[in-house]
Amino acid sequence: MVTTTQNTDGPMPPPSERRRLRESRSLTKAQVxxxxxxSxxxxxxxxxxxxxxxGREGEAYARLLRTLAAPAAAGETTTAEPAPEGPPVAAAAPAPSPIAVPAPTGGTTPVAAAPLTPAQAFDxxxxxxxxxxVRQTYLLTGRRELAxxxxERAFQLAWQRWPELARDRDPGGWVRAVAYDCALSPWHRFRPRYRHPEPPPADPADRALLNTLLTLxxxxRRTLVLYDGVGLDLPETAAETEASTPAAASRLTHARDAVAARLPELADPAKLHHRLLEVASKERLGAGRPMVIRTGCERRNVFWTRAAIAFTVTIVGATTLTLRTAPTHYEAPIAPAQAVQGVPAAGVMGPLSREEQALRAKLRAAARGPERLAPEPG
Incomplete structure (x- = not known):
């Protein structure tokens, strides 16, 4: 496979270097x-x-790569272009790691970018x-508060694993997958606050599209939102939904057919993508401040740590008390007294019968040895 191309200004870097240059300047694919x-x-x-x-696009791409690769010694500093106010269902782009922003410069002397602290990078x-x-999750659940x-729960888990997540190639994709898993959890149906549906969108067309999505x-539903809403390609959608590429393609086809059956005007994928953006953008959805997420996560960790310590101390105390109060040897329990039934009454002593007298004489005759001495009256 040919990986380089020639132009009038010199060779183009290989594909891996192209991606590295883009990520080194904190640029997303959409911005480039x-x-x-x-596209x-x-x-x-x-x-x-x-x-x-x-062509012309290739020449423009080559010029952009040379600008990104320009060394700082040449006196030119390239700052990361701020993320534009994109569509509300735009894909969560991967954040480079470590995340750095350019420090303010004075005059023409370039200043090295200062790395952000973990809290600043998370924010x-x-x-x-x-x-x-939040808007993507709203399309999955139809519930604003659950979205x-x-x-917020996904970002709390991200903050707990931030040292390893900050080095991930796509931390935004990891957070997105966790948020989708939390939103689609079947346990929400048992929570009292989510037993009743929320007010639907005011626009009948938006309400019809959202109801159609919720029937999938x-x-x-997740495959459709990722592919037609977020804009991921089929292999990335399959990887995020933990399915094979043919399975993801089959799910996408069935989802589009189901939407087109109820809303024929959305049979075109481009129109469906546009309508998904509109439905999500009309709702006033927002997340809390990042500092609140971080402090809430830390308070949750402190609570569960103290709960685990208290539970452990309780178990140790109960075990110690049992060992101190338990007997050192086994004593068989004494059975309660019971009356004995069926024992014959004791007979009254009286004179011997002839048979008893004959038996006594026989026993005396059979006995051997000196006669028993008996005292005589004086």
Missing amino acids: AARVGV RSTIRAWESGRRVPH ALYAFCAPAL RESV PPSY
């Missing part, structure tokens, strides 16, 4: 695609080596991903 004038899938194909950049990821995740709660099986 907007600069070059191509997000084209940037993904160029970075994976499946396609070779060519940056939360500010970038949380708003879109916010699921996203959870796996079909």
Whole structure:
């Protein structure tokens, strides 16, 4: 497979270097695609080596890569382009690790980017991903409060594992998968606050689309939102839903057919994508502040740690008390007294009968030995 192409300005870096340059400047595929004038899938194909950049778009892409690769010694500093206010169901882009922002410079002297603290890096990821995740989760559940709660719970778990998650290639994808799992958990039906449906959208068209989504099986609904709402490709959708690529394609086909059967005007995937964006953007959905998420996670950890310590102390105390008060040897219990029934009454002593006298004489005759001495009266 050809991985490089030639242009008038020099060779283009290999696919792995293209992705590294983009991530080194904290740019998403959508931002690079907007600069070059191509689609997000084209940037993904160029970075994976499946396609070779060519034409005007290839030249613009090569110039952008050279700008990203320009060394700091040349006197030019490239700062990360801020994430635009994208669609509410936009994919949660992976955050580079370690996350760094450029420090303010004075004059023309370049200053090295100062790495963020763990809390600042977490807050940056939360500010970038949380708003879109809440809207995506709303499409999965149809519940506003459950969507916010699921996203906040996912970020609390992310903060607990932040040292390892900060080095992940796609921390936003990890948080998205956890938020979807929390939102689609079947245990929510047993919670009193979620037994009754929430008020539907005011627009009848939005209400019809949301009701159609909620009639789909959870796996079909999740696949449809990831592919047609978030914009992931089929292999990424299959990996996030823990299914094979053919299985994900089958789920997507059945989900689209079910939507088209009830809403024929959304048979076109492009129109379906646009309508998903509209339904999510019309709802006023927001997540809490990142500091609240971090402190809530820390308070939860402190609570469960103290609960575990208290439970352990209780078990140790109960065991110690049992060992101190338990007997050192076994004593058989004394059975309660009971009256004995059926014993014959004792006979009254009286004169011997002839048979008893004969038996006594016989026993005396059989006895051997000196005669018993008997005292004589004086």
